[in-house]
Amino acid sequence: MPDARTLIAIYPGSFDPLTNGHLDIIHRAANLADHLTIAILNNSAKQPLFSVGERLSMIRESTSKIANVEVDSFSGLLVDYAARRSANGIIRGIRAISDYEIELQMALINRRLRPETETLFLMAGEEFSFISSRMIKEIITLGGDVSAFVPPVVLKRLREKLPASR
Amino acid sequence: MPDARTLIAIYPGSFDPLTNGHLDIIHRAANLADHLTIAILNNSAKQPLFSVGERLSMIRESTSKIANVEVDSFSGLLVDYAARRSANGIIRGIRAISDYEIELQMALINRRLRPETETLFLMAGEEFSFISSRMIKEIITLGGDVSAFVPPVVLKRLREKLPASR
Amino acid sequence: MPDARTLIAIYPGSFDPLTNGHLDIIHRAANLADHLTIAILNNSAKQPLFSVGERLSMIRESTSKIANVEVDSFSGLLVDYAARRSANGIIRGIRAISDYEIELQMALINRRLRPETETLFLMAGEEFSFISSRMIKEIITLGGDVSAFVPPVVLKRLREKLPASR
Amino acid sequence: MPDARTLIAIYPGSFDPLTNGHLDIIHRAANLADHLTIAILNNSAKQPLFSVGERLSMIRESTSKIANVEVDSFSGLLVDYAARRSANGIIRGIRAISDYEIELQMALINRRLRPETETLFLMAGEEFSFISSRMIKEIITLGGDVSAFVPPVVLKRLREKLPASR
Amino acid sequence: MPDARTLIAIYPGSFDPLTNGHLDIIHRAANLADHLTIAILNNSAKQPLFSVGERLSMIRESTSKIANVEVDSFSGLLVDYAARRSANGIIRGIRAISDYEIELQMALINRRLRPETETLFLMAGEEFSFISSRMIKEIITLGGDVSAFVPPVVLKRLREKLPASR
Amino acid sequence: MPDARTLIAIYPGSFDPLTNGHLDIIHRAANLADHLTIAILNNSAKQPLFSVGERLSMIRESTSKIANVEVDSFSGLLVDYAARRSANGIIRGIRAISDYEIELQMALINRRLRPETETLFLMAGEEFSFISSRMIKEIITLGGDVSAFVPPVVLKRLREKLPASR
Numbered sequence: 001m002p003d004a005r006t007l008i009a010i011y012p013g014s015f016d017p018l019t020n021g022h023l024d025i026i027h028r029a030a031n032l033a034d035h036l037t038i039a040i041l042n043n044s045a046k047q048p049l050f051s052v053g054e055r056l057s058m059i060r061e062s063t064s065k066i067a068n069v070e071v072d073s074f075s076g077l078l079v080d081y082a083a084r085r086s087a088n089g090i091i092r093g094i095r096a097i098s099d100y101e102i103e104l105q106m107a108l109i110n111r112r113l114r115p116e117t118e119t120l121f122l123m124a125g126e127e128f129s130f131i132s133s134r135m136i137k138e139i140i141t142l143g144g145d146v147s148a149f150v151p152p153v154v155l156k157r158l159r160e161k162l163p164a165s166r
Numbered sequence: 167m168p169d170a171r172t173l174i175a176i177y178p179g180s181f182d183p184l185t186n187g188h189l190d191i192i193h194r195a196a197n198l199a200d201h202l203t204i205a206i207l208n209n210s211a212k213q214p215l216f217s218v219g220e221r222l223s224m225i226r227e228s229t230s231k232i233a234n235v236e237v238d239s240f241s242g243l244l245v246d247y248a249a250r251r252s253a254n255g256i257i258r259g260i261r262a263i264s265d266y267e268i269e270l271q272m273a274l275i276n277r278r279l280r281p282e283t284e285t286l287f288l289m290a291g292e293e294f295s296f297i298s299s300r301m302i303k304e305i306i307t308l309g310g311d312v313s314a315f316v317p318p319v320v321l322k323r324l325r326e327k328l329p330a331s332r
Numbered sequence: 333m334p335d336a337r338t339l340i341a342i343y344p345g346s347f348d349p350l351t352n353g354h355l356d357i358i359h360r361a362a363n364l365a366d367h368l369t370i371a372i373l374n375n376s377a378k379q380p381l382f383s384v385g386e387r388l389s390m391i392r393e394s395t396s397k398i399a400n401v402e403v404d405s406f407s408g409l410l411v412d413y414a415a416r417r418s419a420n421g422i423i424r425g426i427r428a429i430s431d432y433e434i435e436l437q438m439a440l441i442n443r444r445l446r447p448e449t450e451t452l453f454l455m456a457g458e459e460f461s462f463i464s465s466r467m468i469k470e471i472i473t474l475g476g477d478v479s480a481f482v483p484p485v486v487l488k489r490l491r492e493k494l495p496a497s498r
Numbered sequence: 499m500p501d502a503r504t505l506i507a508i509y510p511g512s513f514d515p516l517t518n519g520h521l522d523i524i525h526r527a528a529n530l531a532d533h534l535t536i537a538i539l540n541n542s543a544k545q546p547l548f549s550v551g552e553r554l555s556m557i558r559e560s561t562s563k564i565a566n567v568e569v570d571s572f573s574g575l576l577v578d579y580a581a582r583r584s585a586n587g588i589i590r591g592i593r594a595i596s597d598y599e600i601e602l603q604m605a606l607i608n609r610r611l612r613p614e615t616e617t618l619f620l621m622a623g624e625e626f627s628f629i630s631s632r633m634i635k636e637i638i639t640l641g642g643d644v645s646a647f648v649p650p651v652v653l654k655r656l657r658e659k660l661p662a663s664r
Numbered sequence: 665m666p667d668a669r670t671l672i673a674i675y676p677g678s679f680d681p682l683t684n685g686h687l688d689i690i691h692r693a694a695n696l697a698d699h700l701t702i703a704i705l706n707n708s709a710k711q712p713l714f715s716v717g718e719r720l721s722m723i724r725e726s727t728s729k730i731a732n733v734e735v736d737s738f739s740g741l742l743v744d745y746a747a748r749r750s751a752n753g754i755i756r757g758i759r760a761i762s763d764y765e766i767e768l769q770m771a772l773i774n775r776r777l778r779p780e781t782e783t784l785f786l787m788a789g790e791e792f793s794f795i796s797s798r799m800i801k802e803i804i805t806l807g808g809d810v811s812a813f814v815p816p817v818v819l820k821r822l823r824e825k826l827p828a829s830r
Numbered sequence: 831m832p833d834a835r836t837l838i839a840i841y842p843g844s845f846d847p848l849t850n851g852h853l854d855i856i857h858r859a860a861n862l863a864d865h866l867t868i869a870i871l872n873n874s875a876k877q878p879l880f881s882v883g884e885r886l887s888m889i890r891e892s893t894s895k896i897a898n899v900e901v902d903s904f905s906g907l908l909v910d911y912a913a914r915r916s917a918n919g920i921i922r923g924i925r926a927i928s929d930y931e932i933e934l935q936m937a938l939i940n941r942r943l944r945p946e947t948e949t950l951f952l953m954a955g956e957e958f959s960f961i962s963s964r965m966i967k968e969i970i971t972l973g974g975d976v977s978a979f980v981p982p983v984v985l986k987r988l989r990e991k992l993p994a995s996r
Contacts, residue, residue: 032171
């Protein structure tokens, strides 16, 4: 088990797909934590655009230069996964315009379920405050250009997956 | 300069006085950071109830058992103080019911002024969601009992300072 | 028809399932109202976890010791049900972290539809601020422990209904 | 002490001055409570426009036709006043556009200080959602017409007090 | 292309159905803009209550007396439609109680996608602050009376479409 | 009186001092309105950093290249000033992180006081979402660098006025 003073952090999410906003949080969290695991939620109830395998490979390619970052996937309760990883921190980005209340509610419930793992909120950069995976999928479906909002590998895969997109 | 992977954190505030809500954040942040400085803002524009010296001694007494915590005061810009301390993290508690937007605004502006220091928000425990230093001073002024909301040393000093209080 | 000064109140909801947060509101509202009807919304458009009959029996068992409480179900407009019950109050719990705006919108529209019935908001206890029926179903589906969040009879039925849960 | 099932309510505030929004809440609360005390906060720290005596007389004149309403003033903690009046309810209006969070914070702290007194929120009518005593004083100071926002007696006194107003 | 100082505005929405709140925004926007196009979003992913054709005819009938208003429908990205129409303004109503954050998020993303088209928010009248197309459909489905919330032609069509409604 | 279809707009504020966020709103509003008056509120109750004359000259210098913009000052009610100027539009910037509710409240009350003048909200650019005149004064007082947040003429005058600033 790590020393309590070591920040072993998890950055959970659907990442369907990874956005530049996610990537910004990853870089910043990796500067604070000793070890950061990007943990893709494998939610069988939702129909994702990209499979867990595709998401793993896109995130790995986009974060390959950050030494203390690892990419993984999990199912079940986040706090149970955090316990298996001996993580004492969960990283979440919050955007000024966003599901702020849902985030706080999840942080409170996760703290109640497992007080040993703390949720740490990083403020999303203001230039990313309107970017969400859902928005990106919607824009690309309607023929819009999302090249400014996602990493190159994601853009390439989006164009393969949705040929109608620009 | 510390290795980027070391979390050198500052927990800034007025702490006039320290509450159990502050103390909860201090304990939790000390479990994540390598070193935590509780930094009392010396704001000459405001008339505090307790002098900076009194606040320093009350916080020191209340945190004496936490190894990696230090208490200090500062004036001027927080990010300049963070630079002098080589801190890469600023800890802030956010309460569901609170000045949430002010907190995000300050985090954005601090990030713009000094990107090397990241603001990390911890969710205040729900049992502390209504406690603020201002509320405590107001209740005690009106003759209310605040013993459940502040550490023992603060309660003792409040009673000395405001004899009308219970 | 009751005297206008008699508080005949309805506490409407899905209660799928009843939580400790609901139970707290029920106890507090029963201390204020002359008569309180817990009114289960029979919404044919949603697939509930528990049938209306199961919810009725769980709520009855959990509130059997409160003299002025009755459990019922209804379909159609809430204000029409309130009129049939000659109710002059609708009780709603609001959580600091929640669908606050939806609650206010419904209160305004219900007041427009039937001004004789007033919506009264009680503040959810801070220890219940993160509990919702939806959250509880999600946690138990993912194998989490919800014994601290629901009454014993609900926990028992949840375990029968979802054997995978702890 | 009243039976717990009797709603003995207090509607506290500064009422400097009483607005049509306040009056709407008073009428609605008087339809729900057995007895309603309008309790003027005597806050020595603030410079009011109208003295407590003036406010008492204006509210009495505006509510003289409501049988179960009484007007009073208090200083000190609201919950201590509620205890002296054996009140089990505190009435507060909430406006969609307003100091919502402050209201919830005060409700939580009052509940912690005295659980026997429940805070009940009524939704302000949408036609009053922008009216506050502060706004009214500001408009009248700037020469605006507030006759649609306050009861006749308040308008008359405002014109005597601030001759510049229309 | 119009002179930049000419306000060529689009008021986009689903209008399923048109409400009195929409109509209020249309009248007010038509007083500000040189030309206003009411643009019905043709969203194939959603099951509307009224077809695009039905919505076009109801809006045309309800706005026939406003000289500078035109009704149209579009699919695809709103900013692409705005470009085709050489519009420099998008009109949106915001309600105090509403999806405010979603509105801001869409305005930011539309501005990023096409800076030449500005989003202009008008504040919904407080008497319309609780009206939404979704609410109206829900109320009428439950047998409620919506005659105060929609224009006459919409009420007539709603009664034909949903005979159960009053 | 102007034709109703002409947008004669006022952009009111304290502008103490003008920020890059204000300037962004001015440029965008000038692209929509036929005529835009930047109206400095002369509020005798507040102690400004810059006199009205200084603010007038700084805004004039910063907007001299925009043809349809005029700078003025006013005291009294904004809607009375709007009536004197025959303005049918009031421009306000809203920031995602901000006094949103105050803005809506003022818009509602201004509409009630004078329905002929409409408030139009423009979304502040996300890069300005944390900039306010108050923040800028605070940062410069504490020795921070605000050169990225204000126009050159304002920076020059701030440095003359507050020599301690960088």
